[in-house]
Amino acid sequence: MTHSFDDALALTVAEAAEGRVRYAGVTPQAYQNMIGPFGGVSAALLAQGMMRSARDGLKLVSITTDFMTGMKDGPYSLSTICHRAGRSTEFWAANIQQSDASSPALRATAVFGERRETVEWTEGEMPDAPPPEACEAFVPPRPWAEHIAIRPCLNADIFNATSTRNALWVRFTDARPLDDVALVCLADTPTPRVFFIVHGFTVLSTISMTVYLHASDADLAEAGSDWVMIEANAGRGGGGFYDQHARIWSRSGKLLATTQQMVWYKAEKA
Template identity: 30%
Template sequence: MLTKAPHLFDDATRVTAGDSCWQGRTSPDYWAFVGPFGGCTAATILRALIDHPQRSGDPLSLTVNFCAPIAEGGFDLDVRLVKANRSSQHWCVEMTQGGGDVATLATAVFAERRPSWSHQQVKFPDAVPFEQARAFPNTPMTWTHQYDFRFVEGEPSFYGSPASPPLDAYSKQWMGDHVPRKIDMPSLMSMSDAFFGRVFLARRELMPFGTVSLTTYFHTSSDELAAEDITRVLAVADAKIFHRSYGDQNGELWSPSGRLLATTTQIAYFKA
């Protein structure tokens, strides 16, 4: 049942417009190891873009580069429209703290999604219904407490002996807000980063880890997403390589009706 009270996600991603920049604040409810959950940060940036009076069209892609640790507290967002034409807009966003130090650098493309020929080549992954999948227990990271994770394949185990040889990094899971919330573009953005680090699954242990750069591509428009009227997605994720402290991650987010809503690719740091 959807709550009528302000949702923690909306509080965590709230931004206000200023004279020359936008302002936001980190949330303890979406905290990771040493800073805010990257998906929440990316969703905050996307919300600022969506709310910007010059914005036209729907998000097509968002790339976020995490340049430095984000400290607890307030931050500024310098939002600039770099180039616009009849069909698309290109944006740049800098998140700064402490008088100008850049913590996060993002670029985004918005586009007018006009009717056209359509074909979804990739097939909806087989999965038991959300209600039949077991809820995953909370982890030490508070941001994970805000989501209801229900694994279909590849449920991680963080508290055994390190795996040798490494395990498969693939996982398939249902994902929704712990307090149900209708999925919109910002929450879709956040969920595109809500996969556990692939290295955690491959090694079956927690270790220092952080996303360095992520790009999410949106394959639906705002009105199509609203018409889906969903509170959960089926999420699949995998990796191709872990090498010299960095590893890739890629994922897909599907609506329960079988529509591919978003895809994501990332590069992440690990210490192992």
């Protein structure tokens, strides 16, 4: 029996040529959000398509996903194209199109590269926070939250927050080993930053998300299916948009990924 996340990323090759692949799929129901699938799953779906299209041996280094509209229930086409292939890097683009739409629902660009032995460093440290076992669960009232467990561990109360910086532990509810597509998905789990400002809920939508992947195969193997911590904050909000910056840490303190978002929101000035 396959994991629900892998079921959500299922793709069938419909057409293939050098530097181009078109896949067919069906909108995943298990990870539904307010409008269409949860953004993290949608980004992971585009990542999956480009990872399958890229040359063997290359690793996903970064992916930027633009959420132009929500996916509707039913079949879709995921098309990928390689814009440049070098000796150690490839640059891919992808989009998801549905037959009754005049434009793609989502689009993404990704960079793939060869990982090799080089000097390493990490700036900053994982926040000092209670372990996941000591934190209470938070379950958003959306179908996707049945499959991704969330336990806030720093600045968890949006109604009394003094800043947008907080942290939470996340993992798949049913154990699944961490990999690159899982990191892309989990990067979208932090509580929206504007909630910490208005001390409540408001209408919003992520319009673009970039994930930079740092984890080696050894880092991923060490993390396994354990909890990872995501710390997040906003730089500035105004004019209907705000940014979000986040870092994903393994329980042992390895920096696995960094991520940024731009979010549209509707909270009006008092």
